[in-house]
Amino acid sequence: MRLSFEPVTLNLRRPFNIAHGVSLTRRNVLVRIDAGIGEAAAVAYHGETAEGISSYLSRLDLGAFDDPCLIDDVLGSLPPGSAAARAAVDIALHDLWGQRLQQPLYRLFGLNPSRIPPTSLTIALDTPEAMAQAVASARESSLKIKLGAGDDEARIRGIRAATRATLRADANGGWTRQQAAKLLPVLAEHDFELVEQPLAAGDEDGLAALMRMRPRPLLFADESIRSSADILAHRGLVDGVVVKLAKCGGIREALRQIAVAHGAGLRVMLGCMVETSVAVTAAAHLAPLVQHVDLDGPLLISNDPLSGVRYDDGRLTLPDGPGLGLRPKDSE
Ligand SMILES: [Mg+2]
CATH class of the missing domain: 3.30.390.10 (Enolase-like, N-terminal domain)
Structure with missing residues (x-):
């Protein structure tokens, strides 16, 4: 080869x-x-x-x-x-x-493509006003809000006032323990379903304290998780983990990590980076296996070289060509 x-x-x-x-x-x-x-x-x-x-x-x-x-x-x-x-x-x-x-990959894995949870669309960090405007103009029914800067309480309130969409938050490790403890109840009060990486990677004691808080959204670890060993070390410290192909080393390892997480009683969100339809379609073939999907990479870029997974208000449709099923852009 x-x-x-x-x-x-x-x-x-x-x-x-x-x-x-x-x-x-x-x-x-x-x-x-x-x-x-x-x-x-x-x-x-x-x-x-x-x-x-x-x-x-x-x-x-x-x-x-x-x-x-x-x-x-x-x-x-x-x-x-x-x-x-x-x-x-x-x-x-x-x-x-x-x-x-x-055969398409999902068929080789024995998966039903109609069982993919809807994806969220990411809203980048900005001023509270600009983010409220961005969510108000988004058509998607599930949005992932980037947080992790000062003013997050104003962002959360303004965003919820501007949309009825399902909301998730991602702090990308940007909060101190004190900020996270203050903001988790605010997220719960404004009906956010989950929050990714509230604390910097490595702060397991901090996570343990956040897990005991009520009310709170579901807690997910993303940057803290690279390997299956990391997943096992987070058993009981979070409700779920974010698995990404670019982080774990591909489809083979992602399948193992999903199995390890489920075996440890953890939920799985399948995520992506800023990536084209190539990597995101690959991840989407595994998406019937997980509880939460955050695969919006192709929606964030303007020069995707190929066509793969298709989007309709957050619902993912897998291509049914063999392998990944990618096609040239101009074939549509
Ligand atoms: Mg994340």
């Missing part, structure tokens, strides 16, 4: 401001293994760059492998390093596997 790759610059429809910083474009890397395609998201706060991903990929030689059905053999041969690059290789291999067997 032959591997090639190319960096792509994704243009964001709106400046994407979260507690980690602001951006207008993202540089991801598309990977091809024969006719299969995958994507690596260069997420700065994971320590990933397009250059680092490209450097990892340039050292790979899959010439010794010729059967895309032996996915574990290929993945087992990869050196340690960039989780995003390994996710891209894993996604491209699964795409190729499905193409070889002439």
Whole structure:
């Protein structure tokens, strides 16, 4: 099998401001293994760059492998390093596997595509007034609100006054213990269903205290969770965990993490980065397995190179072509 790759610059429809910083474009890397395609998201706060991903990929030689059905053999041969690059290789291999067997991935996994929970659309961090305006003009019935700066109480009140949508919050680790303890009851009072990463990764004692609070929204860990061991360490500390292909290293590991989380009594949200239809469609093929979905990457960018999963007010429709089922943009 032959591997090639190319960096792509994704243009964001709106400046994407979260507690980690602001951006207008993202540089991801598309990977091809024969006719299969995958994507690596260069997420700065994971320590990933397009250059680092490209450097990892340039050292790979899959010439010794010729059967895309032996996915574990290929993945087992990869050196340690960039989780995003390994996710891209894993996604491209699964795409190729499905193409070889002439079935969409969800069918190979035995999943019902009509069982995908609706996705939320992310509203980036801004002034309370601008965020209230953004939610008022959003058509989606489920919204994920980025928080984690001062003024969050005003944001929460203004946003709930402007919409009847299902609301989630994501603090991206931006709150102190005191801020989180003050804001959790405000979120509950304004009918937010869940909050991601209220505290910085590593503050397990802080999470334990938040879990004892009532009332509160469901607590989810995102940045705290990279491995299955992290999931097990958060048993009892959160209600659920956020699994992302770019974070865990691909479809194979995401399936394991979903199983580990459910075995530990935790809910799972399947999330994404700022990514094209390549990586997000890959994640969407697993979405019938989870309780919550946050797969809005293609909705945030204006130059998606391919078509994959389709959106209709948060409802995801999987393509039924073999593998990921991606098509050229101009085929629609
Ligand atoms: Mg998050």
